[in-house]
Amino acid sequence: MPIIQTTKIFTTVDNAVQSGYKIVSAQGSSRSSKTYNILIYLLSYILANKKSLSIVRKTLPALKGSVFRDFKEIMQDKFKIWDNRCMNKSEMVYTFPNGSFVEFFSTDDEQKIRGRKRNILYCNEANEISFLEWQQLIMRTTDFSIVDYNPSFSDEHWLCELNKDSRTYHFISTYKDNPFLEQTIIDEIESLEHKNRVLWTVYGLGLQAMAEGLVFPEFEIVDEFPVNAKQVAAGLDFGYSSDPTAIVKCGILDGGLYLDEQCYRTHMLTSEIIKELKKLGLFVYADSADPRLIQEIANAGIIIFPADKYKGSVMGGLFKMMEYKLCVTKRSVNYIRELKNYVYEQNKDGKFINQPIDAYNHLIDGTRYYTIGKLLGKVLTSKQYSKEDLGIY
Template sequence: MLIQTTKIYATVDSAIKSGYKVVSAQGSSRSSKTYNILIYLLVYILQHPKTSLSVVRKTLPSLKGSVFRDFKEIMQDKFRMWDNRCMNKSDMVYTFPNGSFCEFFSTDDEQKIRGRKRNILYCNEGNEISFLEWQQLVMRTTDFSVIDYNPSFSDEHWLCELNKDSRTFHFISTYKDNPFLEQTIIDEIESLQYKNKVLWAVYGLGLQAMAEGLVFPDFEIVDEFPTYAKHVGAGLDFGYSADPTAVVRCGIVDNCMYLDELCYQTHMLTSEIIDVLKPLGLFVYADSADPRLIQEISNAGIVIYPADKYKGSVMGGLFKMMEYKLCVTKHSVNLIKELKNYVYEQNKDGKFINAPIDAYNHLVDAARYWTIGKIMGKVLIPKQYDKEDLGLY
């Protein structure tokens, strides 16, 4: 069986064969590090019977929505050996015919961190976990550990010390190491060099830096969206290929704005968007740029309002959001990432200007449309569009 990989696979393979106990994979956005590390580790445990592999991330929702999804895709499409009977969904353990197994858990699960030993540890997005959590996991790992991350942190982060350890093989990868990227994604990443130097360093060049000039520097992560919130509705930002379709539940409690990520997915058809929105039973406030989509969603029985994108609406909506304390549910992993990277643009002198970058803002935009439509009361009057409006002749 021939499986295409990038040079990250060979880099990890060489490090392990050289006897390193830890492989620290630092990388830019879309460098293929997670996908190729998984391919390597799955090949390894298939070649070594009765080997245990633990795949770990900070929270279970983020794990299920990222690295576990990649694992399943690799098993189905690359290895062509996925068997539902081998997957224990309740324990999140996949057992292979040779006696090896791969378990998935989050560091939120204290018992799993301090539980049984494993042969191999893989920490995905390792910059999210604490040093104590990493230490507890590594102490119970007998063969080797792999950790990957985007380097958006300061010099005080524990990963900086880990990378200096002689037992650690540290390497940096970028999107240029991934020959399978679509041009639209490459263009989006490279646009960062003209918008924000720090984000370009981290997500374009894979270099360590801290995001500066955050639009929302302070927000709180909460367990749940409160059932007693007022003005509850859904914000919707349309996407398709490079950009995801984003849906967020929004509501107000006193001076707090609660946000709850509901959908963040590319290549969604209108019918699939409707399938997400309909069970919510909420009024929807959406991007008004595509009247055809608005009409199709409305025809499905969903109350949807196109938010008014008046001149200055971007900063107007953001300023209104800033009047509240933002409270984000802990499983809103993509929204949390956006808020940590959504910054103001910089001019040629490196000074921040009063305009945010057009990146890391899909769920933020969805929340802004709800803010403009529901809180500020600025919506376009719904109407039945004729064929000419929709581009049909």
Template sequence: MKQPSTYYHVKKSKAKIQVHQGGTRSGKTYSICQALIELCFKNKGAGIVITIVRKTFPALRSSVMRDFFDILTEGGNYYEENHNKSQATYTLFGNLVEFISADQPQKLRGRKRTLLYINEANELSLEDFRQLILRTTDKTILDYNPSDQFHWIYEHVLPREDVDFFQTTYLDNPFLEQSVIEEIERFKETDENYWRIYGLGERGVNTAAVFPQWQVADEIPERAKLVAYGCDWGFTNDPTAIVSVWREDYSLYIKEHLYSTGLTNRDISMELDKLQLNRTPIICDSAEPKSIEELHRLGHNVKPSKKGPDSIRLGIDIMKRHKLYILKDSLNAQKEFRNYRWETNKDGVQLSKPIDNNNHIVDAVRYVCINRIGTPYSGKYFIS
């Protein structure tokens, strides 16, 4: 059976360090786990120690650990007595596989290992990498999506003579469903930088704009369907923003209805009455439950938006999967989308967190996307 390209790359490489750069759903993580399990099988009782690392343990548990134990279970090689859950280790054919997170510095400086695998290596610092590789006697494997234009991997790892570099894309994964392929290829039209990173597996361009590609529309197409209204609260300094979001295939149309400071909940209710919503849902920032309850008592179909530790990133990702159109008279919306930018650190390196500014209409749209559109697809190789 044909496997993703990464599987063969791992098995054939003799280099001390393997670097696997790739786009989304290319099969990097799953294939590396397969190869490591086979290594343990072929070296039964050898006492090999494999350390698998990611930046945080929750991320480690929900990604590479899940793949690793899925493969063991599907192959009939998972035994409860071999799994020390409190220590996050598994004894496999007389070898030890341990899972640690880079946010535990004492473990980075722990005992030596035979083989090191760093999943999403671009999340770690250069110092993390140095501490880990100093205690690795045989091989080191790195994988990552190349979302950064500049990174220590490019500067300090790739130039080494003992490195094998491999670049893969979703086309290197023979098990990928056609529907997922089509979703990934939509990035060609909706976001050039996302397509470069997650489609082609190439380094991202350091553009600070969160939404570099959007267009102005004269009107909402007749075929577009109203998804919902979105509301972001404000009062003294920040404006209250209300928008409607319309969808036609993979295009979103955004219309600004309200953008004003100093409004009470009764003022907002009067503005909503003017829109004649007829029970159309209004998805609101859940940070103000009292305001939501008051508008509900005033007869409006208001609902709190779902929130979670990664809800901003999720909402942005959903929006980026669509062509975005802003109505020509929605001037505040155009201004926000033009100026909504990613944070950068003191070295000017772009971070994956947007600046908390120019985001009132953006947030209102995001609430609608998270609660009414959701993730187009998910799975083992969903964007991380």
């Protein structure tokens, strides 16, 4: 097996399991390397022991876009043992030559939650799932379980009680425990210290806190995007390495702005963005910062228009969103996380100012481009598409 570099989280998890703890609770800040190193540990474990492993998150799109991508990268680039023939894509199960297997599923899948037993359970972003879902999973796990999460929740969350259990090994990690982190990401995390003290506590120090000064303190979680919604279109915020490309389906119905997360992934190529947009078949309102990307997407036959980023457009777009009741589909876990963490900046005296932080806002920015372009009609015109082409009158 090749030599693989790990952080202290790998050793911490290994020591906890070897000491006989039934549950390992990995609390941490943003980019502490907890998910990546937990995966390396679990793969090492099931390669040495014939075991069944379930890796679970709240929704399947979120799971595929995060922990599964890390799993595949580790298998390909670190262990160098990925074999397409071992991966059952329809069932999301990877089977190893020694008989071990890893299954990926979401807690939205009631049948999987109440299904067969497994030896090992790993709940990624466990703060997103309910206590009842956790209970169903843990009672069908025979060896040990691992949970990881950012601690942005109140004292009433079930994880607080779990961490007090004598069978649980609870530890906290921060971005400083990740020696492989790029300086640009370190700078982004550390900038929170001067923007919002609560977010710095959670995502910088890895300590429990609830966000204050929320831009959108109230929103409703709904089952589905309504089929009879009006002015339906997509909002698109470009990203690549540290920031994800975010696509959200937006529509209006009975005073509600309905939002359905479609895509939230890093390292997306233009061709991959086009593929996602073609699935939707909607007009697209996007960030105007990269005309080349806009043109490449338009050349693929997608009707896309850059939102006008006029002076004051950030608050203008947000104020337009505030005119509606925000209704977010339950599968939009990244959008829900953003709404719970998108706050106003604080000055040196700790007072909130009328300027939101530039973080936890990728899907929100996508929605803002929709409100600016579709609802306010402020778009950058071009020879290729007129406002009439885009349904703006």
